[in-house]
Amino acid sequence: MKKLAPWLFLVLVLSACGTAQTPPQFVTLRPVAPPLSCADFFPQGDWQYVHAIRFQLASGGGGSAIGVVVLSGQDIRCALTTIEGLTLFEGRVKGSGPVEILRALPPFDRQHFADNLLKDIRTLFIPPLGLVRQGQLADKARVCRYETANGATADIMETKDGCWRLQTYNPEPQHNRLVRAYSCEWTAQSGLMPSQLELIAPGRNGYTINLRLISAQRLTPNP
Amino acid sequence: MNVVRTLFLLLALTLITWSTVSAMPEQPRVQLQSVQANFFQEKHLPILAQPITSRGVFAFQAPRSLRWEYLYPVRTLLLVYNDSMKKLIEVDGKLVNDPGLATSSMQLVLEEITNWLAGRFSDNPAFAASFPDEHTIVLTPKDAGLAAIISRIDLHLQGKDGLIDTVLIHEGPDAFTRLVFSDAVLNRTLAESLFTAP
Numbered sequence: 001m002k003k004l005a006p007w008l009f010l011v012l013v014l015s016a017c018g019t020a021q022t023p024p025q026f027v028t029l030r031p032v033a034p035p036l037s038c039a040d041f042f043p044q045g046d047w048q049y050v051h052a053i054r055f056q057l058a059s060g061g062g063g064s065a066i067g068v069v070v071l072s073g074q075d076i077r078c079a080l081t082t083i084e085g086l087t088l089f090e091g092r093v094k095g096s097g098p099v100e101i102l103r104a105l106p107p108f109d110r111q112h113f114a115d116n117l118l119k120d121i122r123t124l125f126i127p128p129l130g131l132v133r134q135g136q137l138a139d140k141a142r143v144c145r146y147e148t149a150n151g152a153t154a155d156i157m158e159t160k161d162g163c164w165r166l167q168t169y170n171p172e173p174q175h176n177r178l179v180r181a182y183s184c185e186w187t188a189q190s191g192l193m194p195s196q197l198e199l200i201a202p203g204r205n206g207y208t209i210n211l212r213l214i215s216a217q218r219l220t221p222n223p
Numbered sequence: 224m225n226v227v228r229t230l231f232l233l234l235a236l237t238l239i240t241w242s243t244v245s246a247m248p249e250q251p252r253v254q255l256q257s258v259q260a261n262f263f264q265e266k267h268l269p270i271l272a273q274p275i276t277s278r279g280v281f282a283f284q285a286p287r288s289l290r291w292e293y294l295y296p297v298r299t300l301l302l303v304y305n306d307s308m309k310k311l312i313e314v315d316g317k318l319v320n321d322p323g324l325a326t327s328s329m330q331l332v333l334e335e336i337t338n339w340l341a342g343r344f345s346d347n348p349a350f351a352a353s354f355p356d357e358h359t360i361v362l363t364p365k366d367a368g369l370a371a372i373i374s375r376i377d378l379h380l381q382g383k384d385g386l387i388d389t390v391l392i393h394e395g396p397d398a399f400t401r402l403v404f405s406d407a408v409l410n411r412t413l414a415e416s417l418f419t420a421p
Contacts (some may be wrong), residue, residue, distance in 0.1 A: 215273070
């Protein structure tokens, strides 16, 4: 078990080596036929999610935990606990401010870990900051393309099973992420809410995180 | 005490459940040979609108056999039998070995089990035990490092029989884990396979 602690999500602080990728060719659609709406891919309003998390390192090994994410606008609070209930990490970030560690046990008390954990949570639950265009890829898949000020691109697209997939393209390829969402349910309040999520950080030092939704609770009604 | 030891300590602490203790906890009324029970766990954190709930079952047979099984939300299984210990976790519908378990924690677990089931609440050097009333035992960490992880443990006894039905593990302000036990069966002979196979 001693081996687990340094592994458990510390992998998130590791840089995943990857080859540089560029976004695929994209044709702007206008107007866009419903039901595609870029906002639908992300939670609407404030939510508390609890997930069973399992991670695997590309280099081998892995572990499990319970993850809590509380979304309130652009603010995020999160916690990781063991299956048995021991709190490993609790932190929050307000908007684009610094990540604040509220409670953490070593080795999860490192700022670098907290920063990267919150980055991955943003990727999973918060629309990317930047200009968004709707379009179509060569394979006819409809896509929302977010282009950010730092030169990064994030494509989020519908999948044939009615869910979505997100791929980021960064000037620094180690920051690229692929997210696949499965078993989505759509409501006006929740958007397309997946019951399973998979986040992949590619490369030799990469990792895969699987999240299985345990509970989703709406915290405040939409105005 | 590191995180891992603490985690197993928490697990071991729950095993006192249903052991029968008297108002003088050092002298248990009944020698417990075995116990099986269900448990319900609530994890409370300040950020949670509702607690995270878990449930499972456990079995203990003296002197040192243990089965501790979470059934929800993640099925995990800890098996202790003689000198062997293994932890399994369900992945894609199958129970597989959880690589996160080191046998070095085993001694701590077994020591705690022995102490608690014998009603020796004061024997653990890591905690100071106090007895504010006949239904409550409060354990306070002596070591500052441990106190940063667990600030206090409350054990609640039920009725005149002194069965322990609730364990509250306090981590900090508004952060605690509550374990509630039910449907206990005491001193039944349990099959060996219960502690060796999923």
